[in-house]
Structures are given as C-alpha cells and as structure tokens.
Amino acid sequence: MKSGLIKLAILEFKLFTRNFLSMFFLLVFPSLMLLLFGGIYGNEPELIFGGYGSVDVSVPAYAGIIVSVTGLMSLPLEVCEYREKKILKRFQATPLSPAYVIISQVSVNLLMTIAGMLLLFLTGTIVFNMRFMGSLLPVIAVFLLSMLSVFSMGFLIAGFAPNMRAATAIANLVFFPMLFLTGATIPIELMPELMQNIARFLPVTHVVKAMKAVWLGESISSVYSSLLVLAGVMLVCFFLSLRFFRWE
Numbered sequence: 018m019k020s021g022l023i024k025l026a027i028l029e030f031k032l033f034t035r036n037f038l039s040m041f042f043l044l045v046f047p048s049l050m051l052l053l054f055g056g057i058y059g060n061e062p063e064l065i066f067g068g069y070g071s072v073d074v075s076v077p078a079y080a081g082i083i084v085s086v087t088g089l090m091s092l093p094l095e096v097c098e099y100r101e102k103k104i105l106k107r108f109q110a111t112p113l114s115p116a117y118v119i120i121s122q123v124s125v126n127l128l129m130t131i132a133g134m135l136l137l138f139l140t141g142t143i144v145f146n147m148r149f150m151g152s153l154l155p156v157i158a159v160f161l162l163s164m165l166s167v168f169s170m171g172f173l174i175a176g177f178a179p180n181m182r183a184a185t186a187i188a189n190l191v192f193f194p195m196l197f198l199t200g201a202t203i204p205i206e207l208m209p210e211l212m213q214n215i216a217r218f219l220p221v222t223h224v225v226k227a228m229k230a231v232w233l234g235e236s237i238s239s240v241y242s243s244l245l246v247l248a249g250v251m252l253v254c255f256f257l258s259l260r261f262f263r264w265e
Contacts (some may be wrong), residue, residue, distance in 0.1 A: 081201030088167030
C-alpha cells in the first residue's frame with residue numbers, strides 16, 4: 018500500500034507539472050510581480066511600509082497568491098475532475114483506497130506551494146537584497162497554518178460543487194477577490210479605508226497579515242487574532258468537507 022501511494026504521488030506530481038496555468042501562477046507569476054514592482058519602486062525603506070522596503074513586505078504578502086493558487090484553484094478542480102470522470106469510484110475496485118488520491122493530491126500541492134515560496138524568497142534575496150528579520154520557526158508555522166486553512170476552503174469547494182463547471186465558477190468567484198482585495202498583490206496599505214474594511218472578512222487577508230508580521234520580526238503572539246481566524250476557517254471547512262464530500 019505504501020509503495021502504491023508513493024507511485025500515485027509521483028504520478029500526480031508529473032500531472033501537476035504539465036498543467037501550464039498552475040505552474041505559471043504558482044512559480045512564475047509571483048516572481049514576475051516582484052520583479053515588476055521591485056523594479057519600479059526599489060527596496061528603499063518607506064514610511065508607508067513601516068520603514069521597510071516594498072520588496073521586504075511584498076515577499077511575505079505574495080504568500081497569499083501562492084497558497085491561493087494551489088488551495089483554491091488547483092486542488093479543488095483536480096478533485097472535482099477525478100470525481101466527474103469516475104476516477105475516485107474506480108479506485109474503490111482496486112486495493113488502493115480512493116482516499117489515497119486525496120492524500121497524494123494534498124502532498125503534491127503542499128510540496129509545490131513550498132517550492133513556489135522558496136523561489137519567491139530566492140528572487141527577492143538575489144535581485145533586491147531583501148531583508149528577512151523574522152525567525153524561521155514562526156514563519157514556517159504560520160505558512161503551514163495558512164496552507165491548511167486555504168486548502169480546507171478548496172476541499173469545501175470540491176465537496177459542494179456538483180461538477181467541474183460549477184467548481185470552476187465557484188473557485189474563480191472565491192479566488193479573484195482573495196487575490197486582489199487582501200493585500201496579496203496590491204499592498205493593503207495603499208487601499209482606501211472601505212476596501213481595507215472589506216478585506217478583513219477575507220481569510221487570505223489574515224494569511225498576508227500574519228506572514229508579514231512574523232517575516233518582519235514581530236512575535237507570533239502579535240497576530241493571534243489572524244491565526245485564530247485561519248484556524249477557525251480550517252476547522253469549519255474541513256468539518257463541512259468531511260460532512261458533504263462525495264466520492265461519486
């Protein structure tokens with residue numbers, strides 16, 4: 018069973034790397050954004066960013082893009098496609114449980130999310146001499162919680178969507194507000210107050226807020242409210258996913 022799961026994960030990894038859109042928005046798009054805005058604004062300290070440079074605050078903020086691509090677009094659409102094509106049902110007739118498909122999907126998406134963040138970090142460090150003032154352990158802890166929270170939303174989409182068309186529509190409806198209204202692309206400090214108030218109700222806003230805080234050296238306790246929101250979203254969405262998920 019273990020060897021079967023490993024082979025399945027390797028297959029899922031190969032399929033993921035052949036998906037041009039996922040690979041582009043996960044690995045290329047965040048770095049392109051960083052190169053573009055870093056090239057325009059540089060990385061000199063700015064008062065609006067609390068004395069940090071635009072690149073210093075953009076790299077942890079772009080973590081919101083990376084986890085959203087895998088958690089809200091790649092993961093739910095792949096699971097829905099497998100269900101619609103009856104792949105999950107067929108696995109019930111094999112020694113491998115259909116749950117192995119889900120495990121391999123999560124594993125590959127987790128791995129690729131980490132790879133996307135590492136590539137972004139290298140781009141910021143090599144090109145713009147980005148400053149990292151945080152401690153590694155809190156940053157990893159916040160990033161993992163962020164991934165699990167957003168992935169749980171993806172599973173909820175996969176659980177409720179009756180087919181691929183509906184899943185794509187729901188995923189787009191959730192993904193694009195998360196992308197543009199949360200500070201994941203445009204710094205939230207530059208948004209009007211009304212937009213900032215709306216953004217507080219979007220989970221990825223709390224991903225961005227928590228990542229920026231621990232990245233810039235603040236204690237993890239300083240963003241406990243955002244961490245509680247992410248943990249609550251994770252628990253509620255995973256519970257509802259388990260309650261309503263259909264294998265066929």
